[in-house]
Amino acid sequence: MAIQECHLTALLLISVLGAILGSLQVGYHTGNVNAPAKIMEEFFNQTWKDRYNETLSEQSLTLLWSLSVSIKDFGSLLGSLGVKYLADSFGRRNSILIVNCLSLVGVSLMVVSKAIESFEALILGRLLFGLFCGLVMSLNPLYVQEVSPTVMRGAFATLNQVSFASGILLGMVSGLETMLGTEELWTVMLSLSLIPAVLQYFILPFCPESPRFLLLNKGQESKADAALLRLRGSPEPVLAELEEMKAEAAHTQASVGVLEFFQKRSYRQPIIIVLCINLASQLSGFNAIINYSTRMFHPYFEEAKYLTLGVGAVNVIFTLVAFFLMEKAGRRRLLLIGFIIIAVCNLLLTVVDSVVQTVPSLGILQVLVVFCLISAYELGPGPISWFIAGELFDQRGRSIAMAFASMLNWGGKFLLALLFPPVLKVIGGYSYLLFMVMALIGFVFTWFRVPETKGRTFDEIAEEFRGAEILPLHDKNGFNTFS
Incomplete structure (x- = not known):
């Protein structure tokens, strides 16, 4: 690019x-x-x-x-x-x-x-x-x-x-x-x-303040124009972006309350998408590993804390990989790849956990699978779950959508921190199968219901949802879902 x-x-x-x-x-x-x-x-x-x-x-x-x-x-x-x-x-x-x-x-x-x-x-x-x-x-x-x-x-x-x-x-x-x-x-x-x-x-x-906020929320076109000019450094893209924002403003009502947000017909599909993607991401096992990796590695490695540092390093590396791939591979493809790899890794963790106590040398395999799961999470589900809500809603609903996504993300983390230790104590390594199921749900839902938003303006994305009860994702000519 x-x-x-x-x-x-x-x-x-x-x-x-x-x-x-x-x-x-x-x-x-x-x-x-x-x-x-x-x-x-x-x-x-x-x-x-x-x-x-x-x-x-x-x-x-x-x-x-x-x-x-x-x-x-x-x-x-x-x-x-x-x-x-x-x-x-x-x-x-x-x-x-x-x-x-x-x-x-x-x-x-x-x-x-x-x-x-x-x-x-x-x-x-x-x-x-x-x-x-x-x-x-x-x-x-x-x-x-x-x-x-x-x-x-x-x-x-x-x-x-x-x-x-x-x-x-x-x-x-x-x-x-x-x-x-x-x-x-x-x-x-x-x-x-x-x-x-x-x-x-x-x-x-x-x-500068967000030009979209200045124009669509405050109606301050001159300030939005000035902010855009500072951000882009050239008047050519400013004119095109202002026109796109005005087009969105023409389709957007004055304000959206919280109750209306959940009742609004054109928001139904985006809300379901945000709900499923965020819960599948947060409950797919990543947070459990981040919180308890030292405890997982400790029985088989003396310096487990340094392996935990390896988890943190892999975490950073693959967020950078996601940065470079996001506009090339697209959101949908990275979600699909991420979820299916996470599901496989959780299955492997279940198998390894059942035999590692009798064959301690397999502890290294557990480490490799954990690294692979972390990589897959940060390749797609991790970063996308935090920003997808901002792409699927118009300007008036975007702030509520981001709050909703944040509640789902933090709620998932809190729920996992609360429930994972007792669940692990009761069913042991089979708890990874629960994570596998959540990752598979994320994969299937993404395949059938999550559109590609790469390269589309906010108004183009919102247009696909206006007046639609169910988004016809099979129609390639409509939302370009599978490209």
Whole structure:
């Protein structure tokens, strides 16, 4: 793809990179608590002992630590509820800057928790940071998609997942005992995400607001024109994009409420697509492996934590692969490839788990299958599940759709974190068969119901759903689904 065709400018790149610093923070605090967990649990126990002159029971300590870990995902669920109000009231870029305050305050509370001897401050900090996660993981792709040229929209939206995966890897590395995951330095480790948080305030104020928001939400054509000109660097693409936005505005009603969003006829098929793709992605096994890979590898490898770093590295590498393939292979093809490989990997994990205890040398095969599953997830289902909602809805429904997708994503993560340990204890390796079923559901649904959105404008995509109860995906001349 020629650079001239996609009108790639320095300001466009800076705007995208400035926005995805938020997902870097989210990933960092997803990956940094596993390695130093025992040290932080001891802080909880010591704080309790200093207050009440008694130690916490093992059960109480486990419960308290589980609360402090899972409360981030719970906060993310709550944060998702505010996406529409912020995005439509203050704009996409300004909303990212507003919610960044939650990250600053939340992380600051976590950092000072040791100094003030308050594990409550750490838990409250993770809750506030969770609110930030739920908001920013919707606002980022929303802003990125709306400032990007159509031919680079999917690739740039994938950068949100690249940043998230990079944050996870950085968190894993910083949490190692040989790095900052020590009794003396774990608060320093938590504080590092303040760097990208502060950096956003030096970058984003100089980046333009979403031109689509300015024109379609606020009716400010001159400001939209100026923002587009800054982003594209040439008046030629600006005229074409403005005409496309005006065409969408002509088909879009003044506003869409939450209740109307779920009742609107033209939204029914996109809602079902977002629901199925997100749940199939989140419940296909990736999150269980990210959370419990060290525990999976530990019985067969002494240095399991370094294999977990390998999981993080593979995660980053294949988000980058997805970035380069997104506009060549298309969303639909990457979803199909990703889901079917994930299904096969889960089947193999079930087989390996049933024999690895008697043949420990097969532990290396388990590692390879895990790496393959992570690769397949990040090749398609992972990044696409976060931004597909933004492509399937018109401007008035897009912010609610992104909030809905965020709730499904974080809800799936929370559900898996809550249910996977007891399910694993009851049925062991057969739990991977449940993930396999979810991946197969994702594959079948994608084959029959998910259209290709690569290279299509927002209005062209929305046009296919207007007035249609069921999208005729078999009609190649209509939605170009199979190309």
